[in-house]
Amino acid sequence: MTELAETQAAPMSSLRPRLKIVPIVLFAAFAAAPLLAMASGAEGYVLSLLTRVMIFGIAAMALDLILGYGALVSFGHAAFLGIGGYAVGILASHGVEDALVQVPVALAASALFALVTGAISLRTKGVYFIMITLAFGQMLYFLATSLAAYGGDDGMTLSSRSLVAGSRILESDFAFYWVCLLCLLGAYAFSRSVVASRFGRVLRGTRENAVRMEAIGFQPFRFQLVAYVVSGMLAGLAGCLLANQAEFVSPAFMTWQRSGELIFMVVLGGLGSLHGAIVGAAAFLLLEEFLPEILHGLSFFLGDATRAHLAENWKMVFGPLLILIVLFARGGIMGLLRRPHHG
Amino acid sequence: MNATLLFVQALNGLQFGLILFLIAAGLTLVFGVMDFINLAHGVQYMVGAYLVAAFAAWTGSFGWALLLALPSALAFGLLLEVLVFRHLYDRDHLDQVLATFGVILFLNQGVKFVWGAAPLSVPVPELLSGSIEIASGLLYPVYRLAIIAAGLVVAALLYALVNHTRVGMLVRAGASNAAMVSALGVNIQRLFMVVFGFGAMLAGFAGAMVAPILSVEPGMGDNILILAFVVIVIGGIGSIRGAFLAALLIGLVDTVGRSFAPNLLRLVLDPAAASQTGRALAPMLIYIFMAAVLFFRPSGLFPVKR
Numbered sequence: 001m002t003e004l005a006e007t008q009a010a011p012m013s014s015l016r017p018r019l020k021i022v023p024i025v026l027f028a029a030f031a032a033a034p035l036l037a038m039a040s041g042a043e044g045y046v047l048s049l050l051t052r053v054m055i056f057g058i059a060a061m062a063l064d065l066i067l068g069y070g071a072l073v074s075f076g077h078a079a080f081l082g083i084g085g086y087a088v089g090i091l092a093s094h095g096v097e098d099a100l101v102q103v104p105v106a107l108a109a110s111a112l113f114a115l116v117t118g119a120i121s122l123r124t125k126g127v128y129f130i131m132i133t134l135a136f137g138q139m140l141y142f143l144a145t146s147l148a149a150y151g152g153d154d155g156m157t158l159s160s161r162s163l164v165a166g167s168r169i170l171e172s173d174f175a176f177y178w179v180c181l182l183c184l185l186g187a188y189a190f191s192r193s194v195v196a197s198r199f200g201r202v203l204r205g206t207r208e209n210a211v212r213m214e215a216i217g218f219q220p221f222r223f224q225l226v227a228y229v230v231s232g233m234l235a236g237l238a239g240c241l242l243a244n245q246a247e248f249v250s251p252a253f254m255t256w257q258r259s260g261e262l263i264f265m266v267v268l269g270g271l272g273s274l275h276g277a278i279v280g281a282a283a284f285l286l287l288e289e290f291l292p293e294i295l296h297g298l299s300f301f302l303g304d305a306t307r308a309h310l311a312e313n314w315k316m317v318f319g320p321l322l323i324l325i326v327l328f329a330r331g332g333i334m335g336l337l338r339r340p341h342h343g
Numbered sequence: 344m345n346a347t348l349l350f351v352q353a354l355n356g357l358q359f360g361l362i363l364f365l366i367a368a369g370l371t372l373v374f375g376v377m378d379f380i381n382l383a384h385g386v387q388y389m390v391g392a393y394l395v396a397a398f399a400a401w402t403g404s405f406g407w408a409l410l411l412a413l414p415s416a417l418a419f420g421l422l423l424e425v426l427v428f429r430h431l432y433d434r435d436h437l438d439q440v441l442a443t444f445g446v447i448l449f450l451n452q453g454v455k456f457v458w459g460a461a462p463l464s465v466p467v468p469e470l471l472s473g474s475i476e477i478a479s480g481l482l483y484p485v486y487r488l489a490i491i492a493a494g495l496v497v498a499a500l501l502y503a504l505v506n507h508t509r510v511g512m513l514v515r516a517g518a519s520n521a522a523m524v525s526a527l528g529v530n531i532q533r534l535f536m537v538v539f540g541f542g543a544m545l546a547g548f549a550g551a552m553v554a555p556i557l558s559v560e561p562g563m564g565d566n567i568l569i570l571a572f573v574v575i576v577i578g579g580i581g582s583i584r585g586a587f588l589a590a591l592l593i594g595l596v597d598t599v600g601r602s603f604a605p606n607l608l609r610l611v612l613d614p615a616a617a618s619q620t621g622r623a624l625a626p627m628l629i630y631i632f633m634a635a636v637l638f639f640r641p642s643g644l645f646p647v648k649r
Contacts, residue, residue, distance in 0.1 A: 073437055073440070075440070120634055123637070128580075130436065132634065132637050135576075135630045135633045138569055138630055139631065142627050142630075145626070146623035148619070257565070260444045263437070263441065264444065267437065267441055315449065315452035316452045319448035320445060322445030322448065323442045326442040327430055
């Protein structure tokens with residue numbers, strides 16, 4: 001046993017310096033982006049796209065915490081985006097516009113929802129867990145569509161972004177960008193420390209073999225539940241930011257398709273590395289944004305009408321691309337970066 | 344007034360439940376036998392509806408359209424199996440969820456590409472149009488009764504097929520232990536294909552039957568897929584009997600709940616609050632129901648013994 005553990009640990013440690021480069025490059029890129037955006041001329045567009053990338057990066061990382069480290073496939077994580085978003089929207093509509101109140105309320109609501117649904121969901125295993133988290137997500141989605149006072153199906157527009165201690169600092173897209181980057185960094189540092197702690201090791205133990213963890217004296221349920229709550233709160237934070245970014249909240253925040261997209265981001269980037277989830281979110285959103293143009297460019301040999309038609313139906317390329325990535329690129333983007341080292 | 348309304352809503356619920364059963368039956372078998380999560384099952388329902396719409400426009404007759412749509416839906420299901428799903432059986436659930444999610448994206452856009460984004464409508468067949476009086480002064484559309492009848496017939500056929508034929512026996516054995524069935528010399532790959540194609544055809548049939556009463560549009564399978572998952576999870580994955588009972592329960596709870604939740608709440612709340620909460624609560628009922636079932640029976644009402 002110990003021998004096996006040592007042989008497995010060896011390549012891990014030799015990988016370490018290389019893998020640490022990725023998050024540093026990633027955050028450096030996010031920090032440098034506003035400067036490049038200013039130079040590009042279309043800074044509003046670039047900033048809002050990258051802000052979205054960072055917000056979904058937080059949400060995907062939150063999901064990676066339980067999916068990558070706990071093997072808990074939550075198919076209802078978009079619900080937490082909705083909780084965060086609606087906490088901001090509902091409080092703002094009652095005149096409470098300060099983020100210093102909104103964010104704690106959103107985090108508390110997310111934690112409560114995660115605690116209750118997690119306690120029920122974690123009694124089930126495998127496919128049933130996927131389905132019950134999906135059901136809770138749908139429950140919240142329908143609750144949001146029936147909130148007639150807060151826009152119902154159509155959602156609600158925020159009159160402005162949240163205040164921070166009374167100041168309107170977030171109105172500036174640049175300031176908001178930095179706040180999102182700060183949140184992303186904070187969430188990353190926090191998740192990293194959670195994963196590296198004793199708690200994180202137990203969680204990974206339950207991923208590998210829950211029965212064995214129980215046999216050596218840990219209760220997997222408690223650790224999984226705490227991880228689920230932490231993950232829900234981080235996703236709730238992303239929801240607060242998303243509502244502020246769009247200045248709009250609607251039930252569309254928490255459709256099950258959105259939950260599926262979050263899972264896809266995590267898997268696309270590579271499970272269980274945290275920064276992989278951010279890379280995955282970036283790849284997903286950028287692909288979604290630019291695939292129509294890419295298709296238009298690639299099909300230069302076709303007629304104009306066909307090219308426009310192709311660009312319009314980009315999802316017909318996106319879907320199969322998804323399938324191919326699942327079938328052939330195991331380990332996601334981080335897996336591809338890692339591969340030369342093994343070979 | 345309330346008794347007749349309840350009766351009509353119960354009929355609607357029964358009709359909805361049977362449609363759900365047609366979709367859930369294939370899903371639960373694919374799930375049970377192959378341990379395969381097929382999110383793309385909902386788009387097969389959509390494809391069935393589109394096929395019948397296209398064939399009805401071409402032949403001008405719903406009957407012919409249905410006859411042509413069924414084998415087409417079967418062929419389409421088999422095609423998907425060979426192209427995509429076959430490569431996913433030995434992957435984990437996460438990969439299956441993602442790849443079939445990709446199939447949904449592709450096909451939802453695909454039908455838009457072929458038939459346009461605008462909803463299509465299919466005329467109710469001449470023979471079954473109109474309404475009949477089922478109680479004094481109470482009219483009910485004949486076509487909805489026809490859906491109920493068709494659903495019950497298919498359910499009975501399915502029961503006979505699964506419980507009293509050799510293929511059915513293999514399917515049940517596969518749901519209990521696929522590896523053992525394979526070890527006993529059954530071509531499990533072929534069994535998978537049969538189950539898959541058959542499930543796709545049932546979903547297509549459900550889509551074809553509802554095409555005249557719903558609008559045929561891209562994404563119409565997405566929400567019903569989730570309901571079908573709720574059904575099979577409540578019923579116990581792999582159990583046809585469980586799927587049947589759970590489908591009827593969900594159909595009734597959803598339909599009756601939507602029209603009666605506000606009324607019931609009025610007994611304990613004041614009218615304005617009751618209608619508000621009732622409208623909020625009604626669509627959530629089935630999910631609350633599912634959570635409750637799973638809380639007490641974590642593997643559904645009729646778990647398949649392994």
